[in-house]
Amino acid sequence: MERRQFLAGVGALTVYGFAGAAEKAAPLRGPDVIFVPTPNEVVDTMLKMAAVTRKDTVYDLGCGDGRIVITAAQKFGARGVGIDIDPERIREATDNVSKAGVADRVKIVRGDLFQADISGATVVTLYLLTDLNLKLRPKLLKDLKPGTRIVSHAFSMGDWKPERTAEVGGTNIYLWRVPAPKG
Numbered sequence: 001m002e003r004r005q006f007l008a009g010v011g012a013l014t015v016y017g018f019a020g021a022a023e024k025a026a027p028l029r030g031p032d033v034i035f036v037p038t039p040n041e042v043v044d045t046m047l048k049m050a051a052v053t054r055k056d057t058v059y060d061l062g063c064g065d066g067r068i069v070i071t072a073a074q075k076f077g078a079r080g081v082g083i084d085i086d087p088e089r090i091r092e093a094t095d096n097v098s099k100a101g102v103a104d105r106v107k108i109v110r111g112d113l114f115q116a117d118i119s120g121a122t123v124v125t126l127y128l129l130t131d132l133n134l135k136l137r138p139k140l141l142k143d144l145k146p147g148t149r150i151v152s153h154a155f156s157m158g159d160w161k162p163e164r165t166a167e168v169g170g171t172n173i174y175l176w177r178v179p180a181p182k183g
């Protein structure tokens with residue numbers, strides 16, 4: 001994907017991590033769930049389960065300190081978009097992207113994950129809560145391309161059966177694939 005196309009995908013939101021990007025965010029509501037980082041070994045397993053490669057664009061919905069999208073870029077060569085509603089997390093993630101030297105491939109966007117444009121994702125990562133996953137599920141099925149992989153740390157999607165599960169350090173990881181539309 002051209003860098004220009006990649007940047008255009010989130011034009012309506014605040015983009016950090018690229019030279020010249022300026023904050024233009026209106027005040028947003030508070031987070032639906034507090035920041036708890038995914039342990040690094042769980043991050044690695046999530047990205048391996050999704051079979052992430054350099055061809056992928058990984059969206060982390062509620063990106064916290066940015067560790068999932070940074071790892072996707074550093075270890076798997078992917079592009080990443082981290083979306084978070086909390087300005088403190090945005091500052092931290094943007095700083096971490098810069099320190100990790102992946103600002104050409106990872107952007108951090110301030111926004112509400114329920115409103116964000118996620119259509120550019122080929123992989124979506126989640127560490128939310130089961131009720132938030134269930135609330136998000138219709139958007140995932142509507143906005144994502146068939147074949148897009150979704151990986152969730154710890155929380156399931158109710159009656160949507162995962163394609164795979166794994167257990168790392170006592171926590172479950174779930175993988176789904178967006179199906180082709182029926183009919």
Ligand SMILES: C[S@@+](CC[C@H](N)C(=O)[O-])C[C@H]1O[C@@H](n2cnc3c(N)ncnc32)[C@H](O)[C@@H]1O
Pocket residue numbers: 030031032033034035036037038060061062063064065066067068083084085086089111112113114126127128153
């Ligand atoms: C449990 S943390 C997960 C952080 C990161 N994904 C990880 O796995 O390390 C959840 C994150 O979601 C963010 N968040 C909560 N509600 C949100 C919303 N509606 N839109 C965007 N981000 C949200 C929080 O600010 C927090 O950083």
